[in-house]
Amino acid sequence: MALIDEKGKVYKKEIVDYSKDKSSDYILKVISEYIKKHEDEASSVGIGVPGIIKNNKIVYTCNLALEDPYFVRKIKTKLPVYLANDALCATIAEYKLVDNCKYENYALITLGTGIGSGLIFNGKVYEGKNGYAGEIGHTVIKKGGIQCNCGRKGCFEKYASVSRLLEITKCKTLSDLFTNMETSSELAKLFDEYLEDLSEGLANFIMINDVDMLVIGGSLAWFGDKFYYILRAKIAEKLFNRETNDVKLKFAKLGNNAGLIGAAFLASV
Numbered sequence: 001m002a003l004i005d006e007k008g009k010v011y012k013k014e015i016v017d018y019s020k021d022k023s024s025d026y027i028l029k030v031i032s033e034y035i036k037k038h039e040d041e042a043s044s045v046g047i048g049v050p051g052i053i054k055n056n057k058i059v060y061t062c063n064l065a066l067e068d069p070y071f072v073r074k075i076k077t078k079l080p081v082y083l084a085n086d087a088l089c090a091t092i093a094e095y096k097l098v099d100n101c102k103y104e105n106y107a108l109i110t111l112g113t114g115i116g117s118g119l120i121f122n123g124k125v126y127e128g129k130n131g132y133a134g135e136i137g138h139t140v141i142k143k144g145g146i147q148c149n150c151g152r153k154g155c156f157e158k159y160a161s162v163s164r165l166l167e168i169t170k171c172k173t174l175s176d177l178f179t180n181m182e183t184s185s186e187l188a189k190l191f192d193e194y195l196e197d198l199s200e201g202l203a204n205f206i207m208i209n210d211v212d213m214l215v216i217g218g219s220l221a222w223f224g225d226k227f228y229y230i231l232r233a234k235i236a237e238k239l240f241n242r243e244t245n246d247v248k249l250k251f252a253k254l255g256n257n258a259g260l261i262g263a264a265f266l267a268s269v
């Protein structure tokens, strides 16, 4: 949680650990207290939710129990409250602040605990009829594969999320992984297999959406320069024209604050 100004500067950031209590009651309580404390300094409230949002309502959350149609109403504040998918919030922040809205068609995919995405078509946010346009994380890349929280088996996020990468490499953090990989061919091999799965889903996404720029966000983006060319080549070999230079791919710049900043911009989208 943070206060954000119109230029995207972050103030009074607070991080809350909800790993012990993921209930919507607890999360509502924490959010409401923060808003109350800073209500006089703000003009609106934006909330990024890891789930499907439609008409300012939480329709579905895969990894948290937040499906409460009255979520917004339960926040006692005089300020307007806007909800959006958290990956979409990050997309809006990168699109506006880093890329100055210069692309017509634009997408961001975040790699973290799961995989989320945000889409901008013709310069406008596109959420789809049900609010899940671009949900590449829950498309299947291995039929009958690993069981996902969403009910399907073999979802892309079960193979290409950062959680999965840390699981298969048995590393605690990404910096551990990249440090250890310099001297371990076994880790390098596992990472290459991970990039293979990642490129499979990203190539699917590009084939479907063919955007002007695809941005990769989330914690892995910090290490992007270590594998950019390999990933791009792996994607290119799965596309029709096999042209590496045609893969318009880059890594997000705003880091962990992207979702926060984008949520604050929701009032003006």
Ligand SMILES: [Zn+2]
Binding pocket: 137, 138, 139, 148, 149, 150, 151, 152, 155
């Ligand atoms: Zn799934």
